[in-house]
Amino acid sequence: xxxxxxxxxLFVRTxxxxxxxYRVNLALEIMQMVxxxxxxxxxxxxxxxxxxxxxxxxxxxxxxxxxxxxxxxGVEELVMQPSxxxxxxxxxxxxxDFILLKPVSSQFMVSFRHFQTVQxxxxxxxxxxxxxxxxxxxxxxxxxxxxAFAFTLACGLVLIYALLLVLSTLAFWFxxxxxxxxxxxxxxxxxxxxIDIYPGWLRITMSTVIPVGIAVTVPAKAIAxxxxxxxxxxxxxxxxxxxxxxxAFWKRGLRAYTGASA
Amino acid sequence: MIQIYRALLIxxxxxxxxxxxxxxxxxxxxxxxxxxxxxxxxxxxxSQGGRLGALSSSDLAAYFVITIVVTHATQAWDFFEFEWExxxxxxxxxxLRPLHPIHYSxxxxxxxxxxxxxxxVPVAILIAITFDxxxxxxxSHLVLGAVSTALGAALAFTFGWVFxxxxxxxxxxxxxxxxYQRAAFIFSGQIAPLALLPGPLLAVAxxxxxxxxxxxPSDILRGGPDIATALLMIxxxxxxxxxxxxxxxxxxxxxxxxxxxxxx
Numbered sequence: 001x002x003x004x005x006x007x008x009x010l011f012v013r014t015x016x017x018x019x020x021x022y023r024v025n026l027a028l029e030i031m032q033m034v035x036x037x038x039x040x041x042x043x044x045x046x047x048x049x050x051x052x053x054x055x056x057x058x059x060x061x062x063x064x065x066x067x068x069x070x071x072x073x074g075v076e077e078l079v080m081q082p083s084x085x086x087x088x089x090x091x092x093x094x095x096x097d098f099i100l101l102k103p104v105s106s107q108f109m110v111s112f113r114h115f116q117t118v119q120x121x122x123x124x125x126x127x128x129x130x131x132x133x134x135x136x137x138x139x140x141x142x143x144x145x146x147x148a149f150a151f152t153l154a155c156g157l158v159l160i161y162a163l164l165l166v167l168s169t170l171a172f173w174f175x176x177x178x179x180x181x182x183x184x185x186x187x188x189x190x191x192x193x194x195i196d197i198y199p200g201w202l203r204i205t206m207s208t209v210i211p212v213g214i215a216v217t218v219p220a221k222a223i224a225x226x227x228x229x230x231x232x233x234x235x236x237x238x239x240x241x242x243x244x245x246x247x248a249f250w251k252r253g254l255r256a257y258t259g260a261s262a
Numbered sequence: 263m264i265q266i267y268r269a270l271l272i273x274x275x276x277x278x279x280x281x282x283x284x285x286x287x288x289x290x291x292x293x294x295x296x297x298x299x300x301x302x303x304x305x306x307x308x309s310q311g312g313r314l315g316a317l318s319s320s321d322l323a324a325y326f327v328i329t330i331v332v333t334h335a336t337q338a339w340d341f342f343e344f345e346w347e348x349x350x351x352x353x354x355x356x357x358l359r360p361l362h363p364i365h366y367s368x369x370x371x372x373x374x375x376x377x378x379x380x381x382x383v384p385v386a387i388l389i390a391i392t393f394d395x396x397x398x399x400x401x402s403h404l405v406l407g408a409v410s411t412a413l414g415a416a417l418a419f420t421f422g423w424v425f426x427x428x429x430x431x432x433x434x435x436x437x438x439x440x441x442y443q444r445a446a447f448i449f450s451g452q453i454a455p456l457a458l459l460p461g462p463l464l465a466v467a468x469x470x471x472x473x474x475x476x477x478x479p480s481d482i483l484r485g486g487p488d489i490a491t492a493l494l495m496i497x498x499x500x501x502x503x504x505x506x507x508x509x510x511x512x513x514x515x516x517x518x519x520x521x522x523x524x525x526x
Contacts, residue, residue, distance in 0.1 A: 028437035039444045043299075043453045047306055049460045050314055055305040182287050186294045193298060197305045199392065202297065 015115040060137030065220035067130030074122030082114040148222035155239040156215025162246035169253035191216040270369040289381035300326035320396035336415040338422030398485030407483035413499040420506040430517030451477020
């Protein structure tokens, strides 16, 4: 475990140094993030110019939800997306062999090797927006609701990780799976609003197949104290199952891998 | 010129026939965002008793369904391709050809849209039925709407090339394009029918070019505005298109003059 933490620190440091080499680019990316989040916030305000409550969600709750959306997306783009992207390149180019030969868990190497360190700021931005929403709500965050928030958020992130691991693992059989991942990208956009506003088929997709809806909506409800213990337990169970299934699938895929020219 | 275009179209068709899966994914992308905002506006309308000003829930559904098709028809993506060509040094040989690179882009653009409409249009129809969309389109709306969509596509395409030309100076255009796309996000009619933009935003939207790329053609095709208003809006499109073409010519020739291939 200790060794893995040390490796993780090393990976983050090298990626940070890499990012700092391109300072203008870094500044521009930060600017883009702020603009994107700001315009998304503006869209929510435009909607709420016409109503006080949207399907039971007040403005404050919606802003919290948007904040959580950027936290989730930030984490996803911070480590999952760059790492899995690189993994698929490795499969395609046949360079995965070098990673498999390393004396650490290959799942770890594949999942956490690459970071887009600048995305930390997107996570921070998400936290700021969440804070803005909470201030608007004038909701008192209790220890329980904060705990439920952190716990469901962690579960949601693991759910997304499990899904991405499964989708990436498909690369062992199909090599080119960028297209399948693109489906994920299309749906993550829908996380910016609570899943209960969507028509049935989309709600079901967002809470089971592509669990972005759960990862965003549930923590946003939890921090306002609107989630009961039963839901938390259910999500934990689903997360545990998803984790085990994805891990088993990864191992199965690894056995199917034969190298690029074998 | 017709012969040249025929050859280019055949070439583009052969290239694209290889990407059938990409086509269906593209269809998926095209309807997710309109559905997101349609669902949000329906929830808002419901809290107000099913209407927002002049718009009923079925009108909202009709508007967003139409935007799926219009977004598809007016999309332009040349900035990223152009940036890539400059960075990879692929632009230089293209510039030496007797034909301006924009012509390759025009044929590619049209063909991609024709092909993917096979996936996009059925999806739009399905969504229209699911959400009980109600169109008040008359035949004259349809004709004006088609003209307006073509103008919107030309406008978006020309602006796409204006921003692509920025790459002559900066090589990377990602940041500029993000600003451009986020302005479009708010003002083009992506997130709300233009009529629902609150007070000052609506005035800004009609002054900027973005609404003329998406919101205006969509409104006309839905059968929203009367014929006189529709003609006025099309007039606005023509003005913006003329401006865009003027700007494009200036930027392109200035950029070309100071362009040196990467590594020169």
